[in-house]
Amino acid sequence: MYVVVNTLEVGPETAEAFEKAFIDSMANLEGVPGLGRSTLMRPEGKSNTYLSTMEFDSKEDFFAWLKSDSFKASHSDDQAPGMQAPNAVASYTVIKDTAE
Numbered sequence: 332m333y334v335v336v337n338t339l340e341v342g343p344e345t346a347e348a349f350e351k352a353f354i355d356s357m358a359n360l361e362g363v364p365g366l367g368r369s370t371l372m373r374p375e376g377k378s379n380t381y382l383s384t385m386e387f388d389s390k391e392d393f394f395a396w397l398k399s400d401s402f403k404a405s406h407s408d409d410q411a412p413g414m415q416a417p418n419a420v421a422s423y424t425v426i427k428d429t430a431e
Contacts, residue, residue, distance in 0.1 A: 332367070332386055332387070332388065332389075332424070332425040332428065333386075333387045333388070333389055333390045333392070333393050333422065333423070333424055333425070334384060334385070334386050334387075334422070334423045334424075334425060335384065335385045335387070335393060335420060335421070335422050335423075336382060336383070336384050336420070336421050336422075336423065337382070337383040337384075337418055337419070337420045338380050338381070338382055338418060338419050338421075339380070339381045339382075339383065339416045339417070339418045340379050340380055340381075340416050340417045340418070341379055341381055341416045342379055342416075343379065345416075346373075346379075349381075349416065350371070350373070353371050353381075353383070354371060356404075356405045356406070357369060357371070357405070359401050359404040359405040360385075360401060360405065362401075363396055363399070363401050364392060364395065364396075365387045365388040365389060365391075365392025365393070365395070365396070366385060366386070366387055366388075366392065366396065367386045367387065367388065368384070368385070368386040369383070369384065369385045369386070370382075370383065370384045371383050372384075381416075390422075390424070393422070
């Protein structure tokens, strides 16, 4: 499994609108080959750091998605509230999963 984690710094003044815009954009993920799960996680406490994760069957599936219409549609409204938030993306290969 190949997991991509995106951290997004969203201020409290745009958090609600950001969540709606991000969740709406996730509708474009239906049927993406190799995508098993995608999440958006709201920070607890005083943090402003949201986490978004995507779990792909393989690295190749992720890179194929980056070239897809689904990717373009998911990122088409870069002016949506909070979508200009500073972010950082990291990728991981799962070596052990207790759900297996």
